[in-house]
Amino acid sequence: MNPDDLRATWKTQSSQTHLAIDTELLLQEVRRNQRSFAATIFWRDVREVGVALVLVPVWIFLGIRLSLPWTWYSIIPALLWAAGFMLVDRRRHNRQTPDPGEPLRCHVEHSLAQMTHQIWLLKNVFWWYLLPLAVPMLAFLGQVGWNTRSKGWSAAFAMTFVVAIVVTVLVFVYWINQYAVRNDLEPRRQELQALLASLKDEPPAAD
Amino acid sequence: MPGDKLESLFRSWLVEHEGAVLKVARAYTFTTEDCQDLAQEILLQVWRSLPQFEGRASPSTWFYRVALNTALGWHRNERRRRARREAILAVEDLPVAGPDSARQMVEREAVERLYAAIRRLPKTDAALVLLYLDEMSYREMAEVLGLSEGNVGVKLNRARKVLGKLLKEESHES
Missing domain, CATH: 1.10.10.10 (Winged helix-like DNA-binding domain superfamily/Winged helix DNA-binding domain)
Structure with a gap:
């Protein structure tokens, strides 16, 4: 089939197939979608940053109320650091969100940059999130353990149990992040890299 | 651009460029259900991106950009997340x-x-x-x-x- 035949065949489809759109329903859906999109962004920020900020007064209140040792309060800077890090990162990278109306190559480049950053974030979750929280948490548990050392084996066993739970939770959070990188983000990045490679300039083929 | 103006522009472009949406959706999917789902996603992206349209490209070029960018980033498993979405369009033979x-x-x-x-x-x-x-x-x-x-x-x-x-x-x- 020569190019003109192809184009002629292509043209015939407008008389064969048609997209029936319920415009009113579509407009309702786009309005709903926009509201839900804004709500998703808002609640994601609340979940990631708000929880950490709400925890700070709760932490201070519990510390005073239960007369806990000073290491209890060392978690506060860690919470503020994690919340601040996420907030700054979100604001910096929200500005670089790809616009679907830009040329394909630019869109793929932006998507790839964003994906690469997301992978970096999750791969390094230990350094910017887990370690800053784990150190004060374990320091507090260590101090409590030291203060209760005279209470015998049952206290030591209870403390070991609590430390094991904390470590398990931290390991689980780390694992789930690495799982997302391996199974979701890395394949997507490879796909984007392949797409970008196919959009690079190439020399004319010899006929 | 005010909301009602945006809405009327969206309506008129829908009529003009429906063909481009359908062609891209058909080219990047294997089943009618996926095709409808991708077409719907393209139209939602068009709506979201419409306020950023500055008129530097022609509407047909811009429409194709949005359609192709959406199609290339679309995954069939995303359908599960939208399973409860109401059917607002259909591919009709x-x-x-x-x-x-x-x-x-x-x-x-x-x-x-x-x-x-x-x-x-x-x-x-x-x-x-x-x-x-x-x-x-x-x-x-x-x-x-x-x-x-x-x-x-x-x-x-x-x-x-x-x-x-x-x-x-x-x-x-x-």
Whole structure:
């Protein structure tokens, strides 16, 4: 089939197939979608940053109320650091969100940059999130353990149990992040890299 | 742009560019259900991106950009997340009737074979072929894809050759 035949065949489809759109329903859906999109962004920020900020007064209140040792309060800077890090990162990278109306190559480049950053974030979750929280948490548990050392084996066993739970939770959070990188983000990045490679300039083929 | 103006622009573009949405959705999906889902996603992206439209590109170029960017980033498993979404559009095959029905059937089969071949192309080649079949100029294709015009020519030549081979295979198989 020569190019003109192809184009002629292509043209015939407008008389064969048609997209029936319920415009009113579509407009309702786009309005709903926009509201839900804004709500998703808002609640994601609340979940990631708000929880950490709400925890700070709760932490201070519990510390005073239960007369806990000073290491209890060392978690506060860690919470503020994690919340601040996420907030700054979100604001910096929200500005670089790809616009679907830009040329394909630019869109793929932006998507790839964003994906690469997301992978970096999750791969390094230990350094910017887990370690800053784990150190004060374990320091507090260590101090409590030291203060209760005279209470015998049952206290030591209870403390070991609590430390094991904390470590398990931290390991689980780390694992789930690495799982997302391996199974979701890395394949997507490879796909984007392949797409970008196919959009690079190439020399004319010899006929 | 105020909301009501945006809405009327969206409505009028929907009528004008419905064909582009359908073609892109058909080229990048294998089932009617996926095609409808992708078409719906493209229209939602068009709505979200409409406030950023600055008129630097023509509406048809811009529409193709949004459609292709959405199609290339779309994954079939995303459907699960939208399972409860109401069906707001449907791909309808117009009835074949009248004295030309035999010819229309042949044309319909030819279009199906063409889509089957396009789906087997690499994603960016499929995009180029779609634009070429819609009779876009090299300059317009370059604007949609973000390539130089020279590079469009090189890639399109190769894609057309591959498409020709695939079409031959399709006609042997059928």
